[in-house]
Amino acid sequence: TQLLEQSPQFLSIQEGENLTVYCNSSSVFSSLQWYRQEPGEGPVLLVTVVTGGEVKKLKRLTFQFGDARKDSSLHITAAQPGDTGLYLCAGAKGNNRLAFGKGNQVVVIP
Amino acid sequence: DTGVSQNPRHKITKRGQNVTFRCDPISEHNRLYWYRQTLGQGPEFLTYFQNEAQLEKSRLLSDRFSAERPKGSFSTLEIQRTEQGDSAMYLCASSSTQGGEKLFFGSGTQLSVL
Numbered sequence: 001t002q003l004l005e006q007s008p009q010f011l012s013i014q015e016g017e018n019l020t021v022y023c024n025s026s027s028v029f030s031s032l033q034w035y036r037q038e039p040g041e042g043p044v045l046l047v048t049v050v051t052g053g054e055v056k057k058l059k060r061l062t063f064q065f066g067d068a069r070k071d072s073s074l075h076i077t078a079a080q081p082g083d084t085g086l087y088l089c090a091g092a093k094g095n096n097r098l099a100f101g102k103g104n105q106v107v108v109i110p
Numbered sequence: 111d112t113g114v115s116q117n118p119r120h121k122i123t124k125r126g127q128n129v130t131f132r133c134d135p136i137s138e139h140n141r142l143y144w145y146r147q148t149l150g151q152g153p154e155f156l157t158y159f160q161n162e163a164q165l166e167k168s169r170l171l172s173d174r175f176s177a178e179r180p181k182g183s184f185s186t187l188e189i190q191r192t193e194q195g196d197s198a199m200y201l202c203a204s205s206s207t208q209g210g211e212k213l214f215f216g217s218g219t220q221l222s223v224l
Contacts, residue, residue, distance in 0.1 A: 004152075031211065042114070042201050042215030043153065088152050092211040097143075097166065100152030 003027060004091055004101035012107040016078050021104035023089035024071040030092050032072050034063055037086040037103070079108045112136055114216035116202050122222045123192055130188045131219045135204030142185050143213060144177055145201040146170065153201055159185060160207075192223045 005024045013019050023032070031050045035043035047056050049065035049072060056063045060083075062075040076083055086105050090098040115134040123129050135142050140161050145153035156175070158166045161182040171177075174192075179185040189196055199220050203213040 033212070035215075040217070040220070042203070042218050043213075045212055045214070048212060090152075097155045097158060097168075098211060098213065100145075100154070102150065102152050 003099040004089055006087075006089060006101035006104050008104065009102065010105045010107075012109060013079055015081060015108055015110050018075065018077050019079055019106065020073055020075045021087060021106070022071065022073050023101055025091060026070065027091065027093070028069050030069075032065055032069070033090045033092070033098065034072070034074055035088040035090065037088060043088055074104075076106075079106075081108045081110050084108050114202055114204055114214055116200075116216035116219050118219060119217060120220045120222075122224065124224050125192060125194060127192055128188065128190045129192055129221065130186055131200055131202075131221075133185045133187070133202030133216060135184070135202070136206075136214055137183075139204035139206045139214070140182070141205045141207065142179055143203045143205075144185070144187050145203065145215075147199045147201055147218070148197075156187075189221075192221075194223045197221055197223045 007022050033048045034046045037043040047063045052067045052069045054065045060077045064073050084107050086103040088100050088103045090100045117132045142159045144156040147153045155168050156171050157177050159179040162179050174190045177187045199218040201218045203215045205213050
């Protein structure tokens, strides 16, 4: 059973469009992180959200943590080809191990 | 370079052989993690060190797998008698106590068992 479910698994959009991907769980997390991974490389941390309802912005990326700290969303405004990648969410329960979802594969077509 | 370094980047081996991977974490990080990632999946936790102490091991880590961090700096992950199911990307990450659970990953070692 996957602790974190990410949807959609795959998303292809045109450059300039907006997109939202989701990370859902039935578990409560002390914090949730989003990473981006490119083929053949390790994940790179984008953001950590800690407080329920928290919203963080990173340029054109907006991350929201659900009020109950069980889910999160990532919204990309005016997507660019450089946004192409596998977006992974990871939940922390304070036990020094992160649980990752399977990821949202995003492809932005020029 | 102050990032996490993993060697080798790629390893092809025959079934039944032993392989060893190395990870050099960010120098000031006292925590080191090993994860495994297969195609279409997110990283799965294998084991965790704080300094030289191995504090946690996943049930995924069978008795053919062993990890060490002898001086609290670099770490090695050895797989004995490799099986085709061991084929995966093996990722190392490090973090500091002050940084909480923010992990910095290396580029991984891609293992192919033929």
